Amino acid sequence: MNFQAVSAIYKFEMARFFRTLKQSFLSPVLSTSLYFVVFGTAIGSRMEAVGGVEYGAFIVPGLIMLSVMTQSIANASFGIYFPKFIGTIYELLSAPVNFLEIVVGYVGAAATKSLFIGLVILGTAHLFVDLNIDHPIAMMCFLVLTCLSFSLLGFIIGIWAGNFEQLNLVPMLVVTPLVFLGGSFYSISMLPPIWQTVTMFNPVVYLISGFRWAFFGQADVSIGVSLGAISLFTLACMAFIWWIFKTGWRIRS
Amino acid sequence: MSVIVSVQDVRKIYAGGFEALKGIHLEIQEGEIIALLGPNGAGKTTLISTICGISSVTSGKITVDGMDIGTDYRKVREMIGLVPQEISLEPFETVINSVRFSRGLFGKKKNEAYLDEVLKTLSLFDKKNSKVMTLSGGMKRRVLIAKALAHEPRVLFLDEPTAGVDVELRRDMWNTVTKLKREGVTIILTTHYIEEAEAIADRIAVINSGEILLVEDKDALMARMGKKKIRIELVTPAEAVPSQLADYSLVLSADGSALTYTYDTNSERTGITGLLNDLQAAGLQMRDVQTQQSSLEDIFVGLVQEGAK
Numbered sequence: 358m359n360f361q362a363v364s365a366i367y368k369f370e371m372a373r374f375f376r377t378l379k380q381s382f383l384s385p386v387l388s389t390s391l392y393f394v395v396f397g398t399a400i401g402s403r404m405e406a407v408g409g410v411e412y413g414a415f416i417v418p419g420l421i422m423l424s425v426m427t428q429s430i431a432n433a434s435f436g437i438y439f440p441k442f443i444g445t446i447y448e449l450l451s452a453p454v455n456f457l458e459i460v461v462g463y464v465g466a467a468a469t470k471s472l473f474i475g476l477v478i479l480g481t482a483h484l485f486v487d488l489n490i491d492h493p494i495a496m497m498c499f500l501v502l503t504c505l506s507f508s509l510l511g512f513i514i515g516i517w518a519g520n521f522e523q524l525n526l527v528p529m530l531v532v533t534p535l536v537f538l539g540g541s542f543y544s545i546s547m548l549p550p551i552w553q554t555v556t557m558f559n560p561v562v563y564l565i566s567g568f569r570w571a572f573f574g575q576a577d578v579s580i581g582v583s584l585g586a587i588s589l590f591t592l593a594c595m596a597f598i599w600w601i602f603k604t605g606w607r608i609r610s
Numbered sequence: 611m612s613v614i615v616s617v618q619d620v621r622k623i624y625a626g627g628f629e630a631l632k633g634i635h636l637e638i639q640e641g642e643i644i645a646l647l648g649p650n651g652a653g654k655t656t657l658i659s660t661i662c663g664i665s666s667v668t669s670g671k672i673t674v675d676g677m678d679i680g681t682d683y684r685k686v687r688e689m690i691g692l693v694p695q696e697i698s699l700e701p702f703e704t705v706i707n708s709v710r711f712s713r714g715l716f717g718k719k720k721n722e723a724y725l726d727e728v729l730k731t732l733s734l735f736d737k738k739n740s741k742v743m744t745l746s747g748g749m750k751r752r753v754l755i756a757k758a759l760a761h762e763p764r765v766l767f768l769d770e771p772t773a774g775v776d777v778e779l780r781r782d783m784w785n786t787v788t789k790l791k792r793e794g795v796t797i798i799l800t801t802h803y804i805e806e807a808e809a810i811a812d813r814i815a816v817i818n819s820g821e822i823l824l825v826e827d828k829d830a831l832m833a834r835m836g837k838k839k840i841r842i843e844l845v846t847p848a849e850a851v852p853s854q855l856a857d858y859s860l861v862l863s864a865d866g867s868a869l870t871y872t873y874d875t876n877s878e879r880t881g882i883t884g885l886l887n888d889l890q891a892a893g894l895q896m897r898d899v900q901t902q903q904s905s906l907e908d909i910f911v912g913l914v915q916e917g918a919k
Contacts, residue, residue, distance in 0.1 A: 359684070359717045361714045361715075361716075361717045361718060361719065362714060362715045362716070362717055364714060365710070365711050365713075365714025365715045366711075366715065368711075368714075369700075369703070369707070369711045372703065372707065373702070376702060440700075443698055443699070443700070443701070444694070444696050444698030445698045445699065445700055447664055447692065447694050447698060448692075448698075448712060448715060448757070449715070450662075450663060450664045451662040451663050451664055451687060451690065451692050452687060452715045452716055453683065453684040453685070453686075453687040453688045453716060453717055454715065605666055609664065609665065609666055
């Protein structure tokens, strides 16, 4: 393992984050505050508690997941797409590094950034609602795993994308709808039976459900299934990235 | 000198079917500067890209210091530095951070003193904390070289390092390359500037349409440049070169109307006066006399055109 290289990639990517620290910090704080004002206070005050949890608190795990997933994809896809766009990818391809080292460096940095944002949102949420985290270690595990797996997906999107439009296409058209329809703002049990069945095909449901269980001890699907789903998703992304570097798809002529 | 880079029968066929390299054979000696000379699209960058690992090889074998570029890619790549043709740099990062990144990426531990030395050599030290985006084009090109040297490579590939730079910077680059050679770095340079190859290369390889047309010592080529020819047109065509003119190694044209004499302009005696006297003594009358000088450019153009047929 070329640790020097992993560290170099990680630090270089994190430097990009620190250069825009104010935006990185303010943007999630502002958007989360808006969500709480609209969904938590304005609408939430007229809604019943969900499974004994006040609605304002109920949406916190979903809000964190929404930001963490979209930020992970955005950070990781941009992280690898930008060197392709400006041509500096040549250095990566000619360096004594293997695919795992590249992935650990880029995905590690992207996941760190989104983890930071997730924790900032959690802190902001505390300003608006009373939150009790039943299983803090499990919560952190789910959060880290989600950051990692969606950063891996973002990395794949960054390699696949041929232009900036494509870079935003998958997050806009696929990921955001899946996250919104994955129970971020509601419990699956609130849906009609037929939609409850349909929604089970949405992989994001398992992540949000597991994350919510870590907060409130209640979930739409069992915790084991949630963990299995996120592990499977992570492995599938890793396998795909391994194939990308083996074949040079979209990166090596 | 030992062979440090060996390219054996390397072919590169792109997905669309275009054959960019057609069975290239090339051996690069340790410590030399070799110039890959060729027109645009000749395959210079493709050849460099395959050696550096940016582009895959369709068939053939490439070794660096005896190690295969595929199976021993880590050791091979640690030895190689690459300066690309395009200015490809992270615009928002500082010069020193860009260079530090390159050193780390190639697995080397921190060595600020060495990096400062590299920046000084390239007249970049004053700009080490400047953002890349604020530098001029010439300075950015120097940053590319600094990045390529950051991990102390033994072999340096320079892909068109002076394309689009002014004369002064070009001379600076040549001095830098010569200095690196003195320090023991093997340098492979692609260029389509013949004067550049003449100025700094030890050997010259001419490449066109994916084929190496010539690999020769620069001095030998220069000697060839020094050759001059005199074409003597005769009033009456001769059937053969008269025996008393045998020492001049004259070449008689197919129709017998002209004789060609080749001589070395650098030699003390060209033999021209003697030849003209002896021609008269042999009874040959001259209608006209023309001189021709071959240059490296003539050789290059001739080879490229020949290869294109």
